[in-house]
Amino acid sequence: MLFLYNTLSRKKEMFVPLHEPNVGMYVCGPTVYGDPHLGHARPAITFDILFRYLQHLEYKVRYVRNITDVGHLENDADAGEDKIAKKARLDQLEPMEVVQYYTNRYHKAMEALNVLPPSIEPHASGHILEQIEFTQKILDAGYAYESEGSVYFDVEKYNKDYRYGKLSGRNVEEMLETTRELDGQSEKRRSVDFALWKKASPEHIMRWKAPWSEGFPGWHMECSAMGTKYLGEEFDIHGGGMDLMFPHHECEIAQSCAALGKDSVRYWMHNNMITIGGQKMGKSLGNFITLEQFFTGKHPLLNKAFSPMTIRFFILQAHYRSTVDFSSEALEASEKGLERLLEGYARLQKLKPNGKQPATAGVDKSSLNQTASGVNQVSLSQTASGVEQFSSGQVASGDKSESSLAGLRQRCESAMNDDLNTPIVISNLFDALKTINLVHDGKAGISENELAELKSVFKLYLEDLMGIQEEAAQGEGVEAYQKAVDLLLNIRLDAKKNKDWATSDRIRNELSALGFEIKDTKDGFEWRL
């Protein structure tokens, strides 16, 4: 049973889809007027996990994540000017050129982070008609009014029939007292009213024809229009960053409810912010670090470059509803942990069952040492009897591994079911890693069944659900190159046997100089680039 925290109720609720086995999920995507930064990675990864997990639970998921390329107003000197248009003028580019550029950049970063593409990725600019229609519906329902070519949502009237503020826990009366004076509010009846359609000023480049004026849709309209278009008037999950809770999602609820007479969304989910020195990382504070800067290490706050997988792992090590404080040190800690975990996972693939074989125990008493000749060496040849038995006297420690393995899958599953608690899943994998290493070192036994289960759980949770994978390039020639390195290191191994330290050290030193990390093990070697 999957439980998800619903912002509406402030409680974890059992997830029951409206139309099983189908699940509709909408997540607020990026505004494409700047390079994607760490803050963009969090919702993308959070809801990627949910997307993957729902599919694992055998739901048929339609995942919609929008691209905002129109309509956000800026409240500064250029008040009322569209963000995209502003950036376009500065760069002397067509607005859609800017949109395309940053959309591509975003996609590239998401792919690097192993974030699966959504089922549908609608652009706001491609759904102007739908937004005009939606606005008309609200007008027809009587919850909006036209004023000087713009259309505003009548929050006060809406609040009499429904309740405005139920998501963020605000009430309109208080807001009327406390909201500040803003430019352009003279057109509005109340300061809390918000634009559904905005008339474009003469210098405004992005504009569309509508019954009320030539202009552009209000900032919250795209999600209402596109969400209901692709997922229906009612759908299961709507996600996004916590900073969107108010006003964006609150207004969205009001719009949809006003137009359709009912709530559209069952489960509202919000990921928390990434902080830097305890402060939110964001555009307005100018303290954000772009994903590219992470990947290249080119930022004053970074001691080094960090791989996309490290970023992903770092984010998954915190629960999605907690703030997570970024620092180079914290990332370095995650990086090391991830490395160890992935190395163990690679090791697991080479592991052979030993000891504690239920029925066919005691078949073959060959030594475990034969398998320990190096992780990168191919040693997967499974004999028909398959089982290599570990020497007696290790049976006791074998029981230890059993206890830590028992229920591993179940523990991971409960963690995921408990509002996607990926930190707990990870801690369980680290526990299992201990067993893997003990078996690898010949200090514990593992049966064939246990081994298969272990491999299966790691594959499922680490790779399929959390989307963590080796970053090593997969391509033609890679295998040949790996074998070449193995060959060199085997020559070194021979040299060592002959106590030819000169040759041995030369191979190691020169490979190290090329960037290889050589690890001598008891019976062979491991290496990585």
Added chain:
RNA sequence: GGUACUUUGGCCGAGUGGUUAGGCACCGGUCUGCAAAACCGUCUACGGCGGUUCGAAUCCGCCAAGUACCUCCA
């Protein structure tokens, strides 16, 4: 000012009534021609004060510190 939230060991970060979260670092050990790496083990904290309870990091109250939203923002 309003609303909501947070405060966990050297650092990051789970955990909502009773057993060791986990990671990183440190320290100890194993392995080793040397070196590195790897592996194993150790380190038992919960902002302060009071209350409820047989028992609280976990529930309640007060205090302190901090953050977010109220304006574009993931």
